[in-house]
Amino acid sequence: MKLIKTNPYRTIGLLVGAKAAEQARQINRLKMYLEAEQEPQGDFSFPILGKINRTVDSVTEASSKLNLDTDRLNAALFWFYKGNPITDEPAFDALKDSDFQTAIDIWLKLTGSGEVTQRNCSAFQNLSTLLLCHGLDDSKVDINVFEYGLSLKLQFLESDFINDLKTIATDETFKPTKKEIQLAFLHALEAEIEKNSRISPSQLIDIINKHNFSAKDDFLKGFVQKPIEQIERRIDEAKAKRKLSKANAEKAGNALFEQTKEGLSQLNSILSASNLKFSAISDKVSDEILQCGIDYFQHYRDSETNPGGASMELFRKAKKLAIGNIANQRCQENTENLQEWIDDEPERIKQQRIINDLEKLKRLIDEYEGKSETVANAKQLLASAKTCLNNIKATLGGQDELYLGLSSRIASDAQGMCVSEINKLQEKFSSAHDNNTKIVVIVLLKERVDEAWEVTTTIGTMDLRSDFRNLFTANRNSLSNLKSQLSKTNTGSSGGGGCYIATMAYGDHNHPQVMILRQFRDNVLAKSAFGKCFIKTYYHYSPKLVEKLKNSKLVNSIIRKTLNQIIKLIK
8 A cells, every 4th residue: 555655654663652852863873874886774664564675865855755744643543653662563563574463362352342442442453554465466456455444543543542542643733533544544545445446345344334433424425426427418418329220229238237236336335225315326327228228219110120129237236226116117118119019029039131142151161261361352252241231130149159150251251362363472472583573463463462451451341250350460470560661662663563554544443444554564574574574664654754744635535545456456
């Protein structure tokens, strides 16, 4: 616990109640050690509590935090003091020797009766401090130890012997009430818990509710308004999302339920279910979740997406939170109506709706197993399967095993086709012995990688089985790396291997005439030394020519007519 481990008293190495002269001597002593780069020994910093890094500056800063009465008291609440020399001194000696258990045994024996007395009051304070530090560590939490430590601390703070600690820690003119001291302790502890996050506010409240003490009601009131404001903000956010898109109403409703669960639990532990404030805010959450279910159902009711199950789950969650009669009645009526709609939908209709799409997908898979493994075929496969997959998803749901299996199978086949063609081009590049051939292959590889990336992007939007998505992600990363490497490769072409002049003339990279010229390049020119040399020269100069001539309608018209004649010859 930071409040204890970085306590100013610990940094200086003193117990609560040290006189000003003793404090000054200790500070000077510490600074002498630290300036000599030596570790101070024999003080009350108790290394067993955790590592302490003391510097001259940190000692000075700690000293400044003990100037005001308020600061001294706040620090004293989380530190040790000597109230019974007979028992406290042996316990402190044990802690100095890193004998944690002996110190605990000494103080446990004194606090065993459960009653705070003059003889054992310091044992309550000291043992509670030790247990709180141990129970709420930086790396772990022992909730049982923490709860016992807090219980001892609250017993001490509720006793009249808290005045003993206040008297030795502050000036006699400083006179806070018992309630003020308790609130100072609890607010500091609350802030520490919020930073630590290993103990929830609800757990703290559960512990506090087991005890009676002066500041209990005042402290718990502070826990009410904050969660109410947070819950109301969550309701407004869910309402806005629902109105923006009814298709996302289900997500908005489920998110609202999860986001308000902790706050409602916290309020319930403080106010109880019969409290008007609690019932009002709980009914508000219930009403919004219910409305999310209603809007979602109405949006998808006449579509191929079945909204029954999702809306019913939202209705059940809304019912759990409903407290008032109106909220309960509204939940009940909507649940009954939705159940009737669900019961009226025969199972055979759902199966009939997907059987045609299943057959189409099977034929499609068989068809493409006999086709060449190319990026173009992969793209066509995805496009051909998209409608069938969407129909099946709408009927069975996005998480259905059959749907996920089919979607993953199509995605896997498409990805395999892309990988196969890209690998073949890479092998062709590796086996090429002259630069012209390498350049031609690089140009083709860039073109195919760009097309494969489009296919990969499409696959990434599909619903996939988790095991295949891991494989897909690995292949996508490999393709991304290859794409990045190719983008840095200089082939004399800034266009990725397209027929730039033809594309400029016809105005479309995929124009039929451009495709004929590209096929002639790949199937004829690329297979001869002269053709390779021509391709290399073409890609060196064509981008520059396109940049200069792209806006000239006359030149483009002449080029187009010329290319038309050439195409007639090469057909």
